Amino acid sequence: xxxxAAVVAPSDLVEVALGLGDDCLILSYRLSEWTAHAPxxxxxxxxxxxxLDLLGQARNLLTLAGELEGRGRDEDELAYLRDDRQFxxxxxxxQPNGDFAVTMARQLFFSCYQVLLYRGLAQxxxxxxxxxxxxxxxxxxxxxxxxxLWTLRLGDGxxxxxxxxxxxVDQLWPFTGEPFxxxxxxxxxxxxxxxxxxxxxxxxxxxxxxxxxxxxRLECPEELGRQRGGREGLHSEHLGHLLAEMxxxxxxxxxxxx
Amino acid sequence: xxxxxxxTLTLEDLGVLRSVxxxxxxxxxxxxxxxxxxxxxxxxxxxxxxxALFAAGFTDVxxxxxxxxxxxxESLGRQARQKLAQAGIAPPPDRVAEALPLRLSLxxxxxxxxxxxxISRFGATACKSLWRxxxxxxxxxxxxxxx
Numbered sequence: 484x485x486x487x488a489a490v491v492a493p494s495d496l497v498e499v500a501l502g503l504g505d506d507c508l509i510l511s512y513r514l515s516e517w518t519a520h521a522p523x524x525x526x527x528x529x530x531x532x533x534x535l536d537l538l539g540q541a542r543n544l545l546t547l548a549g550e551l552e553g554r555g556r557d558e559d560e561l562a563y564l565r566d567d568r569q570f571x572x573x574x575x576x577x578q579p580n581g582d583f584a585v586t587m588a589r590q591l592f593f594s595c596y597q598v599l600l601y602r603g604l605a606q607x608x609x610x611x612x613x614x615x616x617x618x619x620x621x622x623x624x625x626x627x628x629x630x631x632l633w634t635l636r637l638g639d640g641x642x643x644x645x646x647x648x649x650x651x652v653d654q655l656w657p658f659t660g661e662p663f664x665x666x667x668x669x670x671x672x673x674x675x676x677x678x679x680x681x682x683x684x685x686x687x688x689x690x691x692x693x694x695x696x697x698x699x700r701l702e703c704p705e706e707l708g709r710q711r712g713g714r715e716g717l718h719s720e721h722l723g724h725l726l727a728e729m730x731x732x733x734x735x736x737x738x739x740x741x
Numbered sequence: 742x743x744x745x746x747x748x749t750l751t752l753e754d755l756g757v758l759r760s761v762x763x764x765x766x767x768x769x770x771x772x773x774x775x776x777x778x779x780x781x782x783x784x785x786x787x788x789x790x791x792x793a794l795f796a797a798g799f800t801d802v803x804x805x806x807x808x809x810x811x812x813x814x815e816s817l818g819r820q821a822r823q824k825l826a827q828a829g830i831a832p833p834p835d836r837v838a839e840a841l842p843l844r845l846s847l848x849x850x851x852x853x854x855x856x857x858x859x860i861s862r863f864g865a866t867a868c869k870s871l872w873r874x875x876x877x878x879x880x881x882x883x884x885x886x887x888x
Contacts, residue, residue, distance in 0.1 A: 525861035525871070532863040539779025543808070614808035618778050621811070621887055629862060 491675050495668035496609065497552045498571070499678060501561070502714055503600075504544030505572035508562055509722070510593060511537035512729050513580055522583055529629060533590070536622040543615045563733035567722045574713040575658035577722045581651065584644070587633040588651035592692065594627035596662045599687050603679025612677065631695050638699025645700065652701050657708035663688070666714060742793060745785040746866045747884075749828040752786060756816020759807055768801040769794050774812050776887070777867040814887045825884055826850050831857075831872065833886040849874035850881050859883075 514534035521527035545558040575593060580586045601623055604616035637648040663685035665673070672678045689707070696703050712718065732739060742752045752758040752773070759772040771790050775783045787804045794802045814833040817825075822832035831847045846855045854876035861871040864882055873880045 525863070528861060528865070528871075529863040532867055535779040535781070535867055536777055537779070539775070539777060543778060610809070614811075615778075618775075618808050618811045622778060625862075 491609075491672060491677055492668075493551050493553070495672050496612075496677070497548050498666075498668045499672060500544050500548035500551065500612070502571040502573075504541050504548055504561070505570050506576050506593070506597075507537040507541035507544060509570070509572045509725065510576040510589075511535075511541055512725060513576065513578075513589075514586075516580055517586065526583075530586075533626050533629070536619075536626070540615065540619045540622070543618075547611050547615065559733065559738075563730045567718050567726055568716040570718065570722060570726070571714045571716055572718075572722075573658070573661050574710055574719055575655065575661065577713070577719060577725060578655060578658065579721055581654070582647060583633075584637055584647040584651035585654060587630050587637065588648070588655050590626060590630035591634050591695065592655060592659055594623050594630055595688055595692050596684070597623040598627050599684045599691075600662075600679065603684065606676075607678065608676045634695055634701070635699045638696070638701045648699065649701055652696065652703055656703055657710040659692075660707035660709055661711045661713060663707070664711060664714070742786075742789055745782045745789065747825070747828075747830070747868075749824050749830075750821055752790070754818065754821035754824065756812060756821075757786065763799075766801070767799065768803065769799045771802070771804045772807050773804060774807050776812050780867055782866075812887075814884070817884075829881055830869070831881055831883040833884055847872055847883055849877060849879065851879045852877040857881075 511534045514530045514537070517530040518527060518534075521530055541562070542558050545561045549556040549558065549561055573593075575589060578585075578589060598620060601616040601620035604612050605620055607613040607616065634648065637644040639645070640648075663681045665681050669678055669681065673680055685707070693703065742758070744750045744752060744755050744757075747755070755776070757774050757776060759774050760770075761772075762770045764770065771794075773783065773786055773790070783806065787806075790804055791802050817833065819835065822835055825832040827850075829850045831850050834847075847857050848855050849857050852874060854874055856875040857872050858875060859870060860873050860880065864871050868884055868887065869882045870885050871880065872883050
């Protein structure tokens with residue numbers, strides 16, 4: 484194990500931890516935007532809980548990235564003092580909430596990916612990543628169950644709910660391929676058994692998501708979507724607006740506490 | 742030390758207090774583990790533990806957070822489950838004592854009926870969901886099984 488660890492470049496681990504941490508942070512923020520706006524009180528509570536789990540995972544991953552980087556950046560500095568080009572989250576998670584169906588489709592796509600990813604990472608040769616993933620996989624599994632229940636209920640519900648759920652799937656499908664694109668750092672870490680093989684994850688994801696959509700009477704294209712760029716810092720116009728709001732307090736009043 | 746969000750349980754009952762060690766130098770090392778990754782009570786727990794040790798006369802205190810092995814509701818002992826039920830929170834089924842892999846309904850902590858149903862899969866804290874008793878009409882919280 485120590486010989487494996489020796490061939491892993493810390494900068495590769497930083498890149499991966501940052502990307503996964505940014506996914507959690509940005510989706511957590513999006514979900515928190517529903518607070519006091521959800522269609523029913525129980526969903527308000529549900530989305531706040533999803534956001535909280537993801538925020539906890541983001542803190543763990545960003546803290547790890549900061550420690551591995553060794554430049555003294557902590558979770559707050561990474562979350563609040565980077566600009567959009569330095570964020571490496573997936574394009575999927577920064578997409579606006581839309582209606583409730585869009586939020587649930589986004590959650591279904593992301594949580595299914597996260598469950599498979601964390602199951603693989605829980606076996607990582609990096610104890611730090613394995614610990615974060617073993618903890619997070621239980622949370623992600625619960626999130627996936629929640630998103631699945633809503634997808635079935637809306638997809639196989641009324642004419643209106645079916646139309647909206649189908650529109651949500653259509654709108655977000657272009658972003659479904661990006662999670663499984665293997666960057667150079669990921670490939671090197673995969674060889675060292677630090678991270679799982681994304682091609683295998685891609686097959687599992689397709690099988691699971693397509694089965695849920697079929698049961699919900701929803702259709703999706705044969706091919707996964709081709710939108711990409713998030714991992715390299717090339718984002719949609721939505722991320723800048725999100726960051727402006729999320730980072731405003733910290734940038735205006737550095738290290739403010741209450 | 743009581744849990745800040747479930748003040749009927751101690752940190753030990755809940756299974757989040759992993760170890761307490763006093764070194765020869767007098768330094769105290771405490772290890773805590775979170776229930777859920779984002780549990781906001783963890784910061785309060787750290788502060789409460791540190792305050793209690795200072796109050797007990799220790800001057801050198803370190804509280805570390807450990808994620809592995811990940812916390813599960815299996816850490817809740819029989820006594821902890823009883824305390825939860827007494828506080829009106831339906832505990833996770835005890836798999837060892839009740840030997841049931843799947844439980845379709847929970848027992849109402851007020852009247853004992855099993856005619857209960859889930860209102861929401863999420864509750865006021867990350868570790869709970871919301872239920873209602875169809876027999877007595879009383880809503881109650883459930884400490885979710887987390888394995």
